[in-house]
Amino acid sequence: MMGGEADGFERLWTPHRMAYVSHSSERKAYEGEHQCPLCQKIDGNDRESLVVFRGEFNYVVLNLYPYNPGHLMVCPYRHIGWYTDATDAERDEMGALTQQAMRVLERVSGTKGFNIGMNQGAVGGAGIAEHLHQHVVPRWTGDSNFLPIIAQTKALPELLDDTWQRLSEAWTNEG
Template sequence: MERDYDGSEYDTEGSNGFAAVPDAFQRLWTPHRIAYIENGQQPAKDECPFCVAPSLDDEKALIVARGTHVFALLNLFPYNSGHLLICPYRHIATYDLATPEEVAEIGSMTQTAMRVITEVSHNHGFNIGMNQGKIAGAGIAEHLHQHIVPRWALDANFFPIIAGTKAIPRLLGEVRAEIAAAWPA
């Protein structure tokens, strides 16, 4: 047993000898993420994948739908099968820079994506969100994009933690074709 600054005792056995004040949080150590923190992995503006994608063939770019102001494409590094991104065509960094038309189309395309993904993959829920800026964890911080991640009961596993591997049960091209085919015209 160790003594805290106020004289109370606490057990540090679970901390491998490091001094710590116990709290209610579990720690998930992910040292592989340090590359994103240290390097940022941000592309040069002329190499922005969300600016380049609309100029490519939909299949090659993994685009499943195109709107007037935004488009939907599969995430090249998905958390789950069917992980989509909704991106404006304009190269803007944050949601507050989007026009009312872009905001409305991001919303309507998100709703359509949820319906289509549920129809083709029978998922049980979604994680939806935007990481705004490098400090907030945006993989591509300079181009606004919203994540739509389908979730299933029991889909969480420890491969990423134990083996540095993500178990994605379906190929990107297969998922893109299925979602694109089910997208309403």
């Protein structure tokens, strides 16, 4: 098939994203725990750091640049970059906290679906490749639109602090 021939797929071209792809090797690398923004949240004030819950081996934090309201990340306290570097205890608690995050988000916000996953390494799309983190993104019918593509803007109907308040209170009541 030649470029431009009809193949039955609709495509949304986003050439502005090519700048991100072609400059991915120039992304900021966080060398050591002192530079890492996820490590800095470990000893910070929970509200200021947007930490919703602290477990034994991992903590749960709101994403500072959320895809949707309530976008959480489950992060180990240890500064490790790969899932394969996690201990069994870190991995198991990460899974349990992901399940709990889903229950809390469903109860608090009525979400009808989730995107859950982790990007490994800079080439794999990890924004902070040096510190392992799993995304828990709540989804609702109709929550995606063209605003991010044509206006490079994401509409979020709730302030991060308001989301933090609702989720941290609900998490406390979960146990």
